[in-house]
Amino acid sequence: MNPTDPAQLAPYVAGGAFLLAFLFGAVGNKTNFCTMGAVSDWVNMGDTGRMRMWLLAIAVAVLGSGALQVAGIVDLSKSIYPSANFTWLSYIVGGFLFGVGMTLGSGCGSKTLIRIGGGNLKSLVVYLVLGIAAYMTLRGLLGAFRVGVLERVSLTLPTGQDLPALLSALTGLAKETLSVLLPLLIGGAILAFVYASRQFRSAFDYTLGGVVTGLVVVGGWYVSGVIGYVAEDPATLQEAFVATNSGRMESFSFVAPLAFTLEYLMFWTDKSKIITYGIASAAGVIAGSAAYALATRSFRWEGFRDAEDTANHIVGGLLMGFGGVTALGCTIGQAISGFSTLALGSILTFVAIVAGSALTMKYQYWRLTRSG
């Protein structure tokens, strides 16, 4: 393998993403890892187990990604998350709508893929609608609104929006010092909160789901930032992250990759299209979940209940596609991969997603009580 030839590296990047996503899909199915379920358990019954599992994934990703950064193995500033352009309105609106959508659509982008692997045909419809809406928001009709309205409301943060850079500018402390301290402090504080619960400690699946998801995101940075890194692409004479749709270093996210998968399938004969990191990761989650479901004989076909159920899932997919692209990510993309870079926008999006989902559940319950 020639380490400077992007064409030769691409299969290794896609293969690495697929294997990590396969692991995530299998473990996600086994442990019921679900970010919408985490909000539901918390809001509807006061159970924080799955919310702590999600937070554990964030903590592991923060600590692991911080370690890769401090060791000089990857440069997280090469990802899309800690950019200088702080599009706060997009994070809030996109995150909130994504939260609404994932509640109506039986789960976020990653859960949609896990459900497909388990035989849920409703989630297959969500996948298609989400992918089309995401593509429309990337390059189509909704993209004009995103760029022309939402993204115009932004702040430029010259240092970038990651917490080490922001706090360095505010306090005068060296960014290098804060890059070591902040992941330890934030990751450690989240870990302490997560394991303060006896119920959480007593159920191994919570730890399994959280640790594996966090490590998969860390591994994702390694695949894209080390295996897929070319210091000087022979074609452009610039550095490149091979087989990525964004052209930047990527880890896992499950909105835009669903759109790019549809694009790849529709432009199959266009030889300029390749299986990218994101496309491979979406396929990997479905395959991993399906493998687990088949191995444990838990695979089962599921379909729509009625017209209202169908409409809810279609609207859910639309909102997730638009919201996810607008907010630059989802409950995995922004809330774990982005959070691991300590980008302020990722933390804001995480809060907006949870708020959108929680309020939708409150509305759904209010509707039930009104219907008698």
Place this chain on the structure above:
Amino acid sequence: MNFDKEIDTRGLNCPLPILRAKKALTDMKAGQVLKIVATDPGSVRDFQAFSRQTGNELLSHGEANKEFTFFLKHR
């Protein structure tokens, strides 16, 4: 098993089966039994957690013909 009320959540996924059960319980008295029929594989874990958190005892649950049945006793 005898029950006082039944709700059908077949074809629905999280969070709707839990929300419908929660609503049904508000119309019932202490000691009465609610039967829930579901098809979402995640409902088993959901109703176990719901019972643990709310104190409504999960008297039994089972699976037959790709449907899950739960009996919750109102606390």
